[in-house]
Amino acid sequence: MQIRSTKPARDSAIHASDSRLSTAIAIARLIGIMGIVYVHAWTGRTAEELAAVAFGGQAVLRTMLAELFGRSAVPLLGMISGWLVVSTAARQGYAPFLLGKARTILLPMLLWNAIAILLVGAAATFGDLKAPTPTSLGWTLNELVPLVHANDINVQMPFLRDLFVCMMIAPVLVRASSAWLAAVALVVVVWSVSGVHIPLLLRPQILLFFTAGIAARRFGLAERVAKWPVVLCALPFVVLIAPRLWTALLGNTFFDAHMHVMTAFDLVFRLASAVLFWRLAWALAGSGVADRLRATERYGFLAFCDHLVLLWLLGPVIGLATGALGAPIYPLYLLVQPLLVLGATIVLGRMLLTVWPAAARVLSGGRLGR
Numbered sequence: 001m002q003i004r005s006t007k008p009a010r011d012s013a014i015h016a017s018d019s020r021l022s023t024a025i026a027i028a029r030l031i032g033i034m035g036i037v038y039v040h041a042w043t044g045r046t047a048e049e050l051a052a053v054a055f056g057g058q059a060v061l062r063t064m065l066a067e068l069f070g071r072s073a074v075p076l077l078g079m080i081s082g083w084l085v086v087s088t089a090a091r092q093g094y095a096p097f098l099l100g101k102a103r104t105i106l107l108p109m110l111l112w113n114a115i116a117i118l119l120v121g122a123a124a125t126f127g128d129l130k131a132p133t134p135t136s137l138g139w140t141l142n143e144l145v146p147l148v149h150a151n152d153i154n155v156q157m158p159f160l161r162d163l164f165v166c167m168m169i170a171p172v173l174v175r176a177s178s179a180w181l182a183a184v185a186l187v188v189v190v191w192s193v194s195g196v197h198i199p200l201l202l203r204p205q206i207l208l209f210f211t212a213g214i215a216a217r218r219f220g221l222a223e224r225v226a227k228w229p230v231v232l233c234a235l236p237f238v239v240l241i242a243p244r245l246w247t248a249l250l251g252n253t254f255f256d257a258h259m260h261v262m263t264a265f266d267l268v269f270r271l272a273s274a275v276l277f278w279r280l281a282w283a284l285a286g287s288g289v290a291d292r293l294r295a296t297e298r299y300g301f302l303a304f305c306d307h308l309v310l311l312w313l314l315g316p317v318i319g320l321a322t323g324a325l326g327a328p329i330y331p332l333y334l335l336v337q338p339l340l341v342l343g344a345t346i347v348l349g350r351m352l353l354t355v356w357p358a359a360a361r362v363l364s365g366g367r368l369g370r
Contacts, residue, residue, distance in 0.1 A: 017223075020282070021222065021223070025080055027284050027285055027294065029076075029080055032074075032277070033300045033303055034341075037338040038069050040307065040308055041334055042315025043334075044323070054249050058331055063245060065335075066248075067241065068241070071266075072277045075205075075271055075273065078209030078213065079212050081163055081166070082166075082217070085174065086218070090175070094171055097167075097170075098168065103366065105163055108301070108365045109164075110144060112157070114144060119312075120153050121134055123312070123313060129312065149202065154308045154309070159203070166206060181215050189267065208267070225275060225279060226282040228279060230280070233275050236276075244265070302365075303342055303345040
């Protein structure tokens with residue numbers, strides 16, 4: 001009687017599981033980045049005008065899209081970064097590790113901020129674009145590297161800035177005990193809820209999500225959540241979305257009046273959003289569109305970096321045809337803005353790969369031009 005080894009079958013199953021996990025991570029990042037576009041979508045309205053029509057139909061639609069898809073982005077991207085950093089931070093020396101993160105996070109941030117100042121500032125100075133322009137050396141320096149507050153043009157870049165700070169301590173975090181990780185998370189929660197501004201991190205919540213990603217890898221939480229029913233993952237999100245939408249519609253005045261409670265609620269809601277969208281990403285990773293989504297994700301970081309420049313410069317141009325928020329066909333324009341940004345980014349990425357591969361590699365954080 002011949003006994004056949006089960007090792008090849010087991011190895012094949014492990015490889016398939018790892019491949020699906022890698023694909024799910026790529027899809028989750030793409031979902032998060034596309035969700036951020038809704039948060040920054042072009043409206044053609046000032047902040048004061050948006051506040052005046054906050055409960056109008058189109059304004060409510062915009063808020064819903066931003067809350068449904070955008071609120072999951074930062075925790076999802078932060079947790080994925082923490083999950084992925086475990087392997088590299090554990091095996092590399094500190095200097096080569098940090099140098100690599102400077103090339104893939106800090107350098108693209110600096111270059112895209114410079115591009116934004118140049119292009120958007122020029123369009124505002126010499127054209128009729130209503131956008132921030134350089135007013136002082138201090139403003140310009142903070143716009144290049146958001147040191148004390150967020151950028152005025154590339155408002156998404158504090159995420160990369162804070163992510164790099166997290167990377168600076170990542171080698172310590174991945175080697176820390178679970179008790180120390182929990183202590184770090186608790187300190188960050190207290191810091192976030194207190195509202196104390198310490199420029200070490202502009203958004204301390206990012207360190208919380210980054211630490212949660214490290215813990216998720218340590219305890220296999222990503223794989224465990226992937227086995228949960230979608231309905232179970234969606235339940236906390238569904239329960240929390242109604243009060244989150246209501247408070248978002250009430251605006252900054254309500255938030256400022258209940259800052260500590262709202263910040264704590266926001267942390268819970270963001271984590272619930274991340275769980276749901278991770279589960280959806282896992283489902284998509286096993287579907288027929290998985291390969292296409294994974295191939296598209298290589299442009300995701302470039303889209304994260306360039307989408308505000310595209311929205312500042314091209315949003316008003318398309319808006320000439322669709323009208324601003326309140327116009328009859330504006331909702332259609334709002335819905336497709338992430339797809340338009342992604343399409344424009346793919347065209348830009350392919351052009352760079354053709355004419356200047358080195359620039360494509362640097363501006364995409366190493367994702368293109370390998």
